[in-house]
Amino acid sequence: MATAVIDEKENKALWAGGVEPLKASYGKLMMWFFLLSDALTFSGLLVTYGFSRFSHNAYHGAVEAFHTSVAYWPIPEKVFTHIPFVHTYAPLVFVGLMTFILILSSVTMVLAVEAGHRNDKKDVQKWMLWTILGGIAFLSCQAWEWTIFITGSENGLIINDPDGTVRHVFGANLIENEYGPRIFADLFFFITGFHGTHVLSGVIINIIVFYNVAFGTYERIGSYEMVEKVGLYWHFVDLVWVFVFTFYYLV
Amino acid sequence: MGHGHAHHGHSAEVQPRDPAKVKQILKVTLYLAILTAIEFVLAFTVGRGPLLTSIFVLLTFVKTFYIVGEFMHLKHEVKILIWAIVLPTLFIMWLILAMLLEANHLHEARQYIFG
Numbered sequence: 528m529a530t531a532v533i534d535e536k537e538n539k540a541l542w543a544g545g546v547e548p549l550k551a552s553y554g555k556l557m558m559w560f561f562l563l564s565d566a567l568t569f570s571g572l573l574v575t576y577g578f579s580r581f582s583h584n585a586y587h588g589a590v591e592a593f594h595t596s597v598a599y600w601p602i603p604e605k606v607f608t609h610i611p612f613v614h615t616y617a618p619l620v621f622v623g624l625m626t627f628i629l630i631l632s633s634v635t636m637v638l639a640v641e642a643g644h645r646n647d648k649k650d651v652q653k654w655m656l657w658t659i660l661g662g663i664a665f666l667s668c669q670a671w672e673w674t675i676f677i678t679g680s681e682n683g684l685i686i687n688d689p690d691g692t693v694r695h696v697f698g699a700n701l702i703e704n705e706y707g708p709r710i711f712a713d714l715f716f717f718i719t720g721f722h723g724t725h726v727l728s729g730v731i732i733n734i735i736v737f738y739n740v741a742f743g744t745y746e747r748i749g750s751y752e753m754v755e756k757v758g759l760y761w762h763f764v765d766l767v768w769v770f771v772f773t774f775y776y777l778v
Numbered sequence: 779m780g781h782g783h784a785h786h787g788h789s790a791e792v793q794p795r796d797p798a799k800v801k802q803i804l805k806v807t808l809y810l811a812i813l814t815a816i817e818f819v820l821a822f823t824v825g826r827g828p829l830l831t832s833i834f835v836l837l838t839f840v841k842t843f844y845i846v847g848e849f850m851h852l853k854h855e856v857k858i859l860i861w862a863i864v865l866p867t868l869f870i871m872w873l874i875l876a877m878l879l880e881a882n883h884l885h886e887a888r889q890y891i892f893g
Contacts, residue, residue: 549859550855550856551856551859559862559863563863563866563867566867567866570870570873570874573874574874574877577874577877577878577881578878578881579881580881581878581881581884581885582881582882582884582885582888583885584885590826602826604821604822618822619818619821623814627814630810630814633845634803634804634807634849637803637849638800638803641800645793645794645795645796646791646792646793647793647795648792650795749790759850762845762846762849762850766842766845766846769841769842769845773817773834773837777817777821777834
């Protein structure tokens with residue numbers, strides 16, 4: 528039995544079957560495959576966006592003269608123009624800020640993983656805490672963004688229905704949309720909402736991992752691999768936002 | 779098995795920070811920040827069209843390369859793991875392209891039928 532114990536100590540990385548497929552631990556490999564499946568889900572949503580956009584009329588006039596209408600797809604920079612506390616025209620500035628916050632929280636996450644490799648509990652704690660704060664800041668920004676999108680502009684939009692009724696619409700919900708075709712708002716809620724749900728679960732998992740770090744769970748096990756796994760998830764959520772930023776806000 | 783040591787004994791020693799590693803992380807951060815800033819500036823200076831869209835898509839892929847390759851460490855995994863992740867995503871690209879072309883046809887058909 529003595530030899531078995533020595534083997535176990537020397538090859539901590541082996542799976543229960545006695546091999547180490549793809550030179551990755553079981554948890555990390557499964558996280559990668561989960562992320563791949565999650566990427567398929569998000570691709571489905573973004574493909575739906577692209578499909579809807581390409582099957583609608585595009586706006587062809589001058590950018591300065593743009594006004595919202597249900598007849599064509601809106602220019603995103605003309606829709607997302609608000610920043611908190613200031614009454615000014617600032618297209619895309621706020622989303623740019625949100626992108627920065629999420630990328631920075633990704634950086635603090637890498638630093639937490641790096642500290643984990645060095646078994647430096649204090650550093651892991653510090654960087655995990657910054658990551659959690661970044662996530663909460665991003666979610667708060669998103670809550671504000673949704674509020675503005677739902678409330679709408681002061682003037683609203685007058686829609687003439689084919690049956691002759693005239694409606695005055697303010698803001699957007701799943702049924703009515705001031706900014707353009709109805710599906711534009713529907714997909715906004717679905718895509719940013721689905722991403723926000725991912726950020727929220729990421730923050731919750733980060734808090735649990737932070738708790739475990741603070742109480743020395745990983746110190747006792749002798750490995751901070753859990754920080755690495757939750758890190759993979761967090762980077763993926765950041766990556767999805769990079770795509771949402773490009774395809775929903777920029778293009 | 780069977781011995782069941784309650785605590786795995788050696789809680790590994792704390793190693794000092796490696797400045798080279800931290801420097802590499804900050805370098806990637808700087809790249810990502812610059813790329814995002816470029817996208818932001820282009821959104822307001824270059825006219826909308828296929829050219830601008832292609833530039834945005836290209837820059838997004840460069841950012842993806844840094845986030846997945848460096849932050850998620852995929853660049854340094856074994857080759858077969860890299861392909862296990864990259865190959866399925868290539869099929870997604872194909873799906874996106876096919877769907878966009880299909881949507882264009884749908885748009886034309888709608889115009890043809892409904893005027």
